[in-house]
Amino acid sequence: MSQIAYSRHDRVGTIVMGRGPANGIDISFVRDFDAAIEAAERDTDCLVVVVRSNLSGFFSGGGDVNRFRENAPQQNTEMIAFLHETLSKLTQSEKIYIAEIDGHALGGGYEIALACDLRFASTGNYRIGLPEVKLGLFPAAGGTQRLASLIGPARALEFMITGTTVTAEEALQLGLVTRLFTEAELTEQTLAYAKQMASAATPAISKIKRSIYDGFCSQLSVGFAMERRHIATLFASEDVATRLTAFIERKKLSSANR
Structure with missing residues (x-):
């Protein structure tokens, strides 16, 4: 059963992401997301599509690090290529796509929001950003290109090479989101x-x-082609393998100490 569903009321469609616990992105997530976009695109009565999460605290936490560590480098690179194709459908569509962000939008999760035409966010205790560099990776699902076109190359470069994450209020000031509303x-x-x-x-x-x-x-x-070429090199590197393992071990230790 798909954990991402498309529905429509009047002329507004909705794509709801619901893969617990954090809408982690792997190949099955991308397949389901792609299918939901295709359903929206086939629906000629739909003119605007809202992309949202039904998980508490998360729009999407980004790439599934456990999957990245388990997969062969080629599998990870192929997933990125598929995600490129899927997110490009949002840009190429004549419909308007709005990301409704009310929880953490990190890495590939924020890249989904970047591929939408508009990004509406709520106030709240969560973070927005592209922290992939901390795993020895970079935002390779269109992030380097779309963020640079959104806020300019210099600001985008600083944002990505530091792996900075910001509050929703800071994201509005930086131009990372379009509008900000209360949670309610x-x-x-x-x-x-x-x-x-x-x-x-x-x-x-x-x-x-x-x-x-x-x-x-x-x-x-x-x-995008350059992103795929460079990320393929990183996925095959020992540095990334070490960083992914360390990240997973830290999460296990953190969970055990709660």
């Missing part, structure tokens, strides 16, 4: 915005989106 208001406000967007001049809106993205999509494809 987030879903209501996101839905209200989506409904308004769906009832607006949608042919013009889709052309605006296409005009913006088509201008740098060719550059994105080149950047």
Whole structure:
């Protein structure tokens, strides 16, 4: 049974991620997410899609580190390539995709949000960021390209090479999220915005989106290819294997001490 589901009410679709405990990203997650996007794209009555989580505290915690450690480097590289294809469907779509963030959006989880057109977040005690460098990796699911285009190369570079994570309030100031609401208001406000967007001049809106993205999509494809090439080298390195093992052991120790 899929842990990611698509549904629609009126002209607003919703993709709900629900793979406990943290919407960890592995090949099965990507397959389910891809299927949900395909369902949304086939639904001609849907004009706006909200991507959200139904897990407490997490939009998505990013890549499943246990899977990364268990997989052969080639398997990890193939998963990244599949995730590239899947997230590119959001950019290429004429529908508007809105990420509704009300919990940790880290690594590949924030890269999902980056692939959406807009990012609405709630206040709360959680973090947003791309901390992959701490595992000897980097944001290879489109993160280097999309974040640089969103906030500029220099700020994106500093953000990624330090593995910085920030609060939702800081994310708004940095331009990492589009709008910020209280926890109680987030879903209501996101839905209200989506409904308004769906009832607006949608042919013009889709052309605006296409005009913006088509201008740098060719550059994105080149950047994505470089991401895949560089991440393949890192997945095969001893440094990453050591860091992944250390991360898993720290989590086990932390859980045992609770």
